[in-house]
Amino acid sequence: xxxxxxxxxEDVCAEMMxxxxxxxxxxxxxxxxxxxxxxxxxxxxxxxxxxxxxSGHEPMFSxxxxxxxxxxxxxxxxxxxxxxxxxxxxxxxxxSGKGVLFVYGCYAGDNxxxxxxxxxxxxxxxxxxxxxxxxxxxxxxxxxxxxxxxIAGDTFVVKIAGAACDAGLSLxxxxxxxxxxxxxxxxIGVATSPGMIPGLDKPTFELADDEMEYxxxxxxxxGIERTKMKPADALVEDLYRNIMAExxxxxxxxxxxxxxxxxxxxxxxxxxxxxxxxxxxxxxGITVYDADIGSYCTxxxxxxxxxxxxxxxxELKGYYDTPCYSPFFAKEGR
Amino acid sequence: MNTLNITHAKDMLTYAADQIxxxxxxxxxxxxxxxxxxxxxxxxxxxxxxxxxxxxxEDCTDVYKxxxxxxxxxxxxxxGASGVIxxxxxxxxxxxxxxxxxxxxxxxxxxxxxxxEAIKTRGKASVGDKTMVDALEPAVEAMEANAAQGLLPMxxxxxxxxxxxxxxxxxxxxxxxxxxxxxERAIGHQDAGATSVWIIIRSMREYVAExxxxxxx
Numbered sequence: 117x118x119x120x121x122x123x124x125x126e127d128v129c130a131e132m133m134x135x136x137x138x139x140x141x142x143x144x145x146x147x148x149x150x151x152x153x154x155x156x157x158x159x160x161x162x163x164x165x166x167x168x169x170x171s172g173h174e175p176m177f178s179x180x181x182x183x184x185x186x187x188x189x190x191x192x193x194x195x196x197x198x199x200x201x202x203x204x205x206x207x208x209x210x211x212s213g214k215g216v217l218f219v220y221g222c223y224a225g226d227n228x229x230x231x232x233x234x235x236x237x238x239x240x241x242x243x244x245x246x247x248x249x250x251x252x253x254x255x256x257x258x259x260x261x262x263x264x265x266x267i268a269g270d271t272f273v274v275k276i277a278g279a280a281c282d283a284g285l286s287l288x289x290x291x292x293x294x295x296x297x298x299x300x301x302x303x304i305g306v307a308t309s310p311g312m313i314p315g316l317d318k319p320t321f322e323l324a325d326d327e328m329e330y331x332x333x334x335x336x337x338x339g340i341e342r343t344k345m346k347p348a349d350a351l352v353e354d355l356y357r358n359i360m361a362e363x364x365x366x367x368x369x370x371x372x373x374x375x376x377x378x379x380x381x382x383x384x385x386x387x388x389x390x391x392x393x394x395x396x397x398x399x400x401g402i403t404v405y406d407a408d409i410g411s412y413c414t415x416x417x418x419x420x421x422x423x424x425x426x427x428x429x430x431e432l433k434g435y436y437d438t439p440c441y442s443p444f445f446a447k448e449g450r
Numbered sequence: 451m452n453t454l455n456i457t458h459a460k461d462m463l464t465y466a467a468d469q470i471x472x473x474x475x476x477x478x479x480x481x482x483x484x485x486x487x488x489x490x491x492x493x494x495x496x497x498x499x500x501x502x503x504x505x506x507x508e509d510c511t512d513v514y515k516x517x518x519x520x521x522x523x524x525x526x527x528x529x530g531a532s533g534v535i536x537x538x539x540x541x542x543x544x545x546x547x548x549x550x551x552x553x554x555x556x557x558x559x560x561x562x563x564x565x566x567e568a569i570k571t572r573g574k575a576s577v578g579d580k581t582m583v584d585a586l587e588p589a590v591e592a593m594e595a596n597a598a599q600g601l602l603p604m605x606x607x608x609x610x611x612x613x614x615x616x617x618x619x620x621x622x623x624x625x626x627x628x629x630x631x632x633x634e635r636a637i638g639h640q641d642a643g644a645t646s647v648w649i650i651i652r653s654m655r656e657y658v659a660e661x662x663x664x665x666x667x
Contacts, residue, residue, distance in 0.1 A: 170529075195486055201526035224627045225531035228572065232525070232534055235502050262632075316487060335486055338635065412495040 122407060125315020127192055128283030129171050136178060140443055143182060147209045148203045153178055153280055154188035154209050163281045163290050164188070164210040167274055168203065169226055171319035173270050173311070173334060174268055176413040176443035177220075184440025185278040186219075187287040194313055196337050197225035203233035208240065215243035215287035221266025221296065222248040226364060239418030245287055246407045247294040249273045251303040251424060253362050254331025254340045267334050268376035268413040268422045270303045271445065272436075279435035286332070297432060303376075304359045307332035307339070329353065334378065334407075334415040348385070352392040355423055360400070371425045372436060378418040382396040386421055388412075393423055406434065412445060451662045452600050454618035455552040457663065459513045463520050463540075464504050467497035468655035473649050481642035484629035489642040491509040492532050500540075507623035512549035517541070517561065527541040531627055532643060535573055535582060539647070542568025554602045566590050579625035580636060582643030589651050602662050605655035619644045 122128050133151050135439045137144055150192075152168070162407045167177045170191030177189040187210040192198035198206075200414045207216045216237065220226045227248065234244045250261055251269025276297035279292045310319035320336030323329060328351070331339030346354070363370055386409045397404055405428050413422075428436060439449035451458065470477075470493050477490030504521040510516055517540045517553035525537025541566035550557065566586050575581040579589075580637045604636040619641035 193492075195487070196488055196492060197528035197533075199526050202529070224573075224630075225529070225533075228531050228534040229529060231572075313486065313488075318482070320486060395504040450500075 120314050122314050126313045126445045147206045148204050152191045152206045160212045161215045163287050164216045165281045166207050166275055169220050173413050179444030180274045182442030184438050197229040199227050200233040204236055215289050218246040222250040245291045251301045253302045254304050267303050269424050270304045272426045273297050276435045279438035300427040302359050302362045302364055302420050303424040304355050306330050307420040308421035309420035348388045349392045356396045369403045370403045370428045373407040374404050374411045375425040376422045378420045379414040380417045380419050381421050453552040459516050460504050462657040465657045466650045467501045469649055469653040470497045483639040484636045492530050493646055496528035499523040499527040513553050514544040514547045520627045532589035533538055538569050539565045555601045556597040559597045562590050573665050580619050580641045582647045583645035584619045585612040585647035586607050588615045602658050605658055609655045612651045614646045616648045617639050622662055641650035
C-alpha cells in the first residue's frame with residue numbers, strides 16, 4: 117500500500133498541472149486545451165524548443181521550461197507519451213516562424229507520437245526536427261544506440277539545446293549542436309527500491325531489502341545485474357567501470373557530471389556518490405568542468421541514482437556556460 | 451446481414467469499444483506482466499473517446515469515415531504507443547477510400563489489410579515481435595481467405611486467427627516497448643496489444659452474429 121498524497125488516481129496529471137501552474141504563474145502558463153505548459157512570456161524570433169514525454173518523472177519535463185531551456189513541455193499521462201494532438205498544439209503555441217526542435221527520450225511511444233505530430237506540423241508548413249535522447253548505456257549495446265532509452269541525460273541535452281536555440285541558431289544548426297551533446301553523453305544508474313505508479317497498488321518491480329539493480333530504467337525496466345547492497349564507494353566504482361567501458365571519455369578530456377536522484381535518495385547520499393565519482397575521474401586524468409547533484413529525472417519514489425558524463429568541447433562549453441533558469445534547474449553564466 | 455451498413459458499422463464499433471472498456475482489468479493484468487500495466491487504461495480511455503465521437507455522427511453516410519473518425523479520436527487522446535497503433539488500426543485502412551454507405555465482407559477485410567500495412571510501416575513491427583501485429587496479421591489473412599463465405603464466417607475465421615496469434619505471442623521475446631528490456635523473461639506471457647486486437651475482432655463477430663440471428667440470415 118502506497119501512501120501517496122493524491123486524490124483520485126485518474127486525476128493526478130490534471131491536478132498536478134493545476135497546482136504547478138498555480139504555483140509558478142511568473143514563469144508558466146497552460147497551453148490552451150491541453151494538460152501541457154509553456155513559458156508565461158513566449159520568446160519570438162528563434163527556434164522553438166519543445167520538450168516532453170510521459171508524466172511521473174518530475175521535474176522532468178515540465179520543470180525544464182525556462183530561460184535558456186525549453187519553450188514548452190508536452191506532457192502525457194503517467195509514463196505514457198503525449199498524443200500527437202497535444203504535441204501539435206504545444207508546438208503551435210510557441211512556434212515563432214523559425215521552426216520547432218523536439219527533444220525527448222527515445223521510447224517506442226514517444227517516437228511514434230512525436231513523429232506523427234511532426235508529420236502533421238510539416239503538412240501545415242511548420243519546419244520541424246527532433247533529437248532523441250538515448251543516454252542509458254545499460255539499456256542496449258553500443259551497436260544498437262537507437263534502442264537505448266533516454267534518462268537523466270535529458271537534463272544536459274535540454275540545457276545545451278535551450279542555449280543553442282536562445283543564441284538564435286538556425287534549426288539545422290541547433291540540431292547539429294544538440295546531437296553533439298547527445299552523442300557525447302552517457303548515463304548509468306542503479307535502483308535500490310521501486311517507484312509506485314499513482315493508483316496502482318503494486319510497485320513497478322520488486323527488489324529485496326538487501327538488493328539493488330544496476331542499469332534499471334526510469335519506468336522500472338529491468339537492468340543488467342542484480343546484486344547485494346554495497347557501500348557507496350564500491351557501488352560507484354561498479355557504475356564508473358560500466359560507463360567508462362563506453363569509451364566516450366578518456367584521459368585529458370573535460371566533462372560535466374550529473375548525479376541524478378531517482379526520487380527518494382537524499383542530497384546527503386548523492387553527495388557521497390559524487391565525492392567518489394570526482395575521485396575516480398581525477399585518478400583517470402579527466403577534468404570536471406562542472407558538476408551537479410539533484411533529482412531532476414525521477415521515477416516517483418524510486419530509490420537509487422544515476423551518473424551522467426558529458427564530454428565537452430569548446431562549442432559545447434559555450435552553450436553549457438550560458439545562464440539558464442527555471443524553478444527547478446538553474447545555472448549561472450560564466 | 452451480408453454487408454455492413456452505416457447503422458451496423460456504427461453499432462458494431464460502439465459495441466467493440468464497450469467490450470474493450472469492460473476488459474480493462476484483464477488488459478491491465480496482462481500488461482502488468484511485461485509492460486507497466488497501463489495498456490488497459492489507455493485503451494479504455496481511447497475507446498471512450500471513440501464512442502463519444504461515433505455517438506455524434508448520426509448524419510454520417512460513409513462507413514470509412516466512421517472508422518477514420520473513431521481512430522482519430524483514439525489517436526488524438528490516448529498517447530503512448532497504443533494511441534498511434536490502435537488509432538491507425540481504424541484510420542489507416544479508411545484513408546483515401548471513396549465514401550461507401552455499406553461495406554462488403556471483402557471491403558472490410560481490405561480495410562483491415564490496409565490498416566495492418568500502415569501499422570507495420572509506422573511501428574516497424576513484424577510477426578514474431580510480440581506486438582499486436584501478431585494477432586492482426588493472421589486475422590487479416592484469415593478474413594481475406596474467407597471473405598467469399600460471407601460476413602459472419604469471415605469474422606469467425608478472423609477471430610479464431612487472432613486468438614491463435616495471441617497464443618503465439620507467449621512464445622516470443624519482445625522487440626518493442628517496455629517488454630523489450632525483459633528479453634527472455636517476457637516469454638510465457640501474452641502481449642496486451644495482441645489481446646486488444648482479439649477483443650476487437652471477437653466483438654465484431656459477436657455483433658454480426660447477434661444481428662445475423664435477429665434477421666434470420
